[in-house]
Amino acid sequence: MILETAEIMVKAGMEEQFEAGVREAVPLFKRARGCTGMRLQRGIENPRAYRLLVQWDTLEDHNVHFRGSEDFQAWRRLVGDCFDGAPNVTHLSTVLEGF
Numbered sequence: 001m002i003l004e005t006a007e008i009m010v011k012a013g014m015e016e017q018f019e020a021g022v023r024e025a026v027p028l029f030k031r032a033r034g035c036t037g038m039r040l041q042r043g044i045e046n047p048r049a050y051r052l053l054v055q056w057d058t059l060e061d062h063n064v065h066f067r068g069s070e071d072f073q074a075w076r077r078l079v080g081d082c083f084d085g086a087p088n089v090t091h092l093s094t095v096l097e098g099f
Contacts, residue, residue, distance in 0.1 A: 001036070001055055001056070001057065001093070001094065002055070002056045002057070002058060002059050002061075002062065002091050002092070002093060003053060003054070003055055003056075003091070003092045003093070003094075004052075004053070004054040004055075004056060004062050004089060004090075004091055005051060005052070005053055005089070005090050005091075005092060006051070006052040006053075006054075006087045006088070006089045007049070007050075007051055007087060007088040007089075008049075008050045008051070008052060008083060008087045009048055009049055009050075009083070009084040009085055010048050010049075010050060010082045010083065010084055011048075011082055011083070011084045012048060012084075014081075014082040015042075015047060015048065017082055018050070018079055018082035019040070019042075021078035021079040021082065022040050022052070022078075022079060024078055025074070025075050025078050025079065026038070028071040028072075028074055028075050029054060029075075031071070032061070032065070032066045032069070032071060033061050033065045033066070034056050034057035034058055034060075034061025034062070034065065034066075035054060035055065035056055035057075035061065035062075035066070036055045036056070036057065037054070037055040038052065038053065038054045038055070039052075039053045040052050040053075041053070048084070052087075059091055062091070
């Protein structure tokens with residue numbers, strides 16, 4: 001499993017619009033090849049800071065299949081205007097699970 005983590009800063013005053021856009025995008029992720037779950041977290045110290053966590057079977061499921069799809073374009077149309085700068089996206093693999 002691959003965990004995509006996207007650090008997203010949202011423009012001031014657009015937090016509710018961003019969250020609504022992510023909610024509307026859930027079906028896009030649900031039907032994406034290899035996507036097994038997603039979660040959106042919001043910063044406590046900085047409520048404009050979000051972290052989108054998406055689980056993928058493989059890196060290619062995200063970087064090739066999803067990013068090359070019309071659903072990715074729809075995702076960006078839903079939330080892109082809310083971004084205050086480009087998201088910082090990284091991919092992680094699990095090396096240890098404790099409990």
